[in-house]
Amino acid sequence: MTPRKRLRAPLAILTVTGLALTAACTSGGDDPDGGDGGDSAGGDALSSLSIMAPYFAAVPPEEDDLIDQALSELTGVDLTVQWVPNTDYGERTNVVLAGDDIPDVMVMGKTPAFVQTAEAGGFWDLTDYLNSGDYPNLVSENPEVQEATSVNGHVYGVYRARDVIRHCIILRADWLENLGLEQPETVEELYEVARAFTEDDPDGNGADDTYGFINPAWPGSIGSGSPYDAIELWHGAGNVWLEDGGELVPSFTTDEWMEAVEYERDLVQNGYTNPDYATMDPATWNEPFLNGEGGIIVDVQSRAPQLVELFREQDPENAENYVALVGQPEGPHGTFAMPTAGYSNFLAIPRSSVETEEQLEQVLQVLNDMNSTEAQILLNNGIEGDNFTVEDGYAVYNEDRQDFTDQVSGAWAQLGTNVAGYDAYSTQPATPYDEELAQLRLDLQAEDLENAVFNPAASLASETYQSSGTQLDTLISDARLQFVAGQIDEAGLQDVIDRWHSQGGDQVIAELNELYSELG
DSSP, rough: OOOOOOOOOOOOOOOOOOOOGGGGGGGGGGTTSSOOOOOOOGOOOOEEEEEEEESSSSSSSTOOOOOHHHHHHHTSEEEEEEEEEEEHHHHOOOOTTSOOOOOOEEEEEHHHHHHHHHHHTOOOOOHHHHHHSSSSGGGOOHHHEEEEHHHHBBBOOOEEEEOOEEEEEEEEEEHHHTTTTOOBHHHHHHHHHHHHHHHHHOOOOOSSEEEEOOOOOSSSSSSOOOOOOOOOHTTOOOOEEEEEEEEEEEEGHHHHHHHHHHHHHHHHHTTTOOTTTTTGGGTTTTTHHHHHHHHHHHHHHHHHHHHHHHHHHOOOTGGGEEEEEEEOOEEEEEEOOOOSSSSSEEEEOOOSOSSSSHHHHHHHHHHTTTTTTHHHHHHOOOOOOOTEEEEEEHHHOOGGGOOOOOOHHTTTTGGOOOOOOOOOOOOOOHHHHHHHHHHHHHHHHHHHHHHHOOTTTTTTOOOOHHHHHHHHHHHHHHHHHHHHHTTOOHHHHHHHHHHIIIIIIIHHHHHHHHHHHHOO
16 A cells, blocks of 8 residues: 555544433443344344444435445444534434434533533443553554543543644744744744734835734633633643642643733733734634734644635735744743644443443444554545545545545544544645645644643543533633733732632632542
């Protein structure tokens, strides 16, 4: 087989919110009336395997299509996939789990309801099985991510891997060149670039019509991956939680966090960010960059090639001269990189459909086979010689089979976990510049991964946080925005933090630290 270049192919990112699992799936394997889900009744070995997953394509794959046939042959069982539109997936999950025909495998998210159901025995605990070494394709190449997917030390699903490092700084390369500035390597240098982009006429038109940072109104709360979260981590405040002397403390209670939000406030108060930072629609994030209004975006790396393509539409001859991509900068207390969660939900196995350990081991073997190199190519690229061919280690797609390719990338790819590494083909870059940019992204991911700061509390499920965490987080994120806007001062910000403590925060701290000490 032709060697594959290790460029990660983009995979659709699943976002399912509000999954409310019912008590119907907590009956476990002791319920003789549980759904058969895949010829599993009576403790026999599985002759088929049913999976429920979301799809993003215009239409779902047909039953027994080419991928279905190839995977069934590869795994030795008849695979049946219940495809659900992503927009309906949460509601459909509730209906399925309340019924009698529960699939053998389901794409699930680590919601409070799932945590409660899993700990009550509704889903198989896979911890010992994944640690056994019997399923090498399910052994995570990133133990920190595996830990983050767990619940209080127990793993209830095979997570679907995503790039661990995605944050970066994207700058107007032409503005840097016009002003004779180097790419920033520290937060101080980044601040100076923001000032220069605002005050030194980077586009040379003689008008005061530019600014540095482009920040949209961020829909999530604290710890949701916003530019503010990244800046705070760069300053050494940790990732939502920080370990200090063996104890977990909230990042926003540290001196480093206060130093970071003062940095953010100075950017806003000096006009070094867009004036509508509190209301700007995130869907329009690219526009000021393209239109020559703002010159700095802190976001995921994939935005850089998107911007290059948009510049190609505006100025095909010079499109490669507008976008600079740099990694995460050194802060005043060291170099810290913002990681993602590293996964997008996981494949969980309900005990009401997979009733015995024998059946569970068979399901895990199927999932292991579905993470082989051959299966990854099927799930992410399709059928070689049909909808794609391989040239120089890249996938080149057949335009006449685009509908089928869309079903592969928009549906079948949702079944891939890639926890042991991604081995499918990447799409052939359009130009040598695109290939260089893709390699730069990989290089920055490898470099920043060495400095990644993971949330030490990601695997812990505090009862109080499960019920009140959203309100508590929003309390802090709203106060942060008020502080950078100059609506409250440091004393006012501290008052809100004190309220966080009194309204349940102290209980969250106590519960998380109790769990942390038990697992330590």
